[in-house]
Amino acid sequence: AANGALFLASSEVKFELAPIEEGDASGPMSLPTGMALRKQQAAHSLIEEFMVLANCAVARRVAEAWPEAALLRLHPQPEESKFGALARALEQQGMPFRASGAHELAASLSACKKPADPHFNHLVRLISTRCIAPAKYFRSGAVPREQWLHSGLAEPTYTHFTSPIRRYADQVVHRLLAHAIGWEAAQSEEAVESEEAVESEEAVES
Numbered sequence: 001a002a003n004g005a006l007f008l009a010s011s012e013v014k015f016e017l018a019p020i021e022e023g024d025a026s027g028p029m030s031l032p033t034g035m036a037l038r039k040q041q042a043a044h045s046l047i048e049e050f051m052v053l054a055n056c057a058v059a060r061r062v063a064e065a066w067p068e069a070a071l072l073r074l075h076p077q078p079e080e081s082k083f084g085a086l087a088r089a090l091e092q093q094g095m096p097f098r099a100s101g102a103h104e105l106a107a108s109l110s111a112c113k114k115p116a117d118p119h120f121n122h123l124v125r126l127i128s129t130r131c132i133a134p135a136k137y138f139r140s141g142a143v144p145r146e147q148w149l150h151s152g153l154a155e156p157t158y159t160h161f162t163s164p165i166r167r168y169a170d171q172v173v174h175r176l177l178a179h180a181i182g183w184e185a186a187q188s189e190e191a192v193e194s195e196e197a198v199e200s201e202e203a204v205e206s
Contacts, residue, residue: 013035013036013037013038014035014036014037014038015032015034015035016032016033016034016035016036017030017031017032017033018030018031018033051162052153052155054161054162055158055159055160055161055162056155056157056158058159058161058173058177059072059073059155059157059158059159059161060157061177061180061181062159062173062176062177062180063140063157064180065176065179065180066140066176066180067140067141068139068140068141069139069140069141069176070139070140070159070176071137071138071139071140071159071169071172071173071176072137072138072139072140072148072157072158072159073135073136073137073138073150073158073159073160073169074135074136074138074143074147074148074149074150074158075133075134075135075136075149075150075151075152075153075158076133076151077101077102077149077151078099078100078101078102078105078131078132078133078151079099079133080098080099080100082099082131082132082133083097083099083105083128083131086124086127086128086131087099090112090124095111095112096108096111097112099128099131101151102151102152102154103154105128109121109124109125109128112124132152135150135152137160137169159173160173161173161174161177
């Protein structure tokens, strides 16, 4: 990507299912009859780009509003030592490989190509994903600002916002943003304690 983001291959599969007539008490059932790779369309890439932009914009806003309590996400820079075996294998084929930082890794991955093997670059990118530390969530006040970088996306401030139906972290960020832009008033500690007390009493009564 133009901003130095890493593109690491991640194949997604889809299953073909055939219904079973009997089923059980929980409802209709199906059996897998086949599997295939899901084809990535240009529209999918466009949607992903917009989702990243939305996540970045929200991350900046909640970090500004909640400098000590924003839920953000970072991705450490790649460690070259973790790529030792891959680098040696590629260098034996005349392909120098460097991974001391995200920009160097991106450049090395782009250069790993074999005209006679169109799948080679995809394979190298798949192996590279096993050598990179996973991204992690953090509280803005718990990590120095210079360590907030999401190296995989080359973004200085990032969070998860766009998938609240499948990630709880996104729901938390939705609430932080709602308070930050005035859609919801942030509850004081006293209000939260009072609400919890009422709920506790109702539970005892029931």
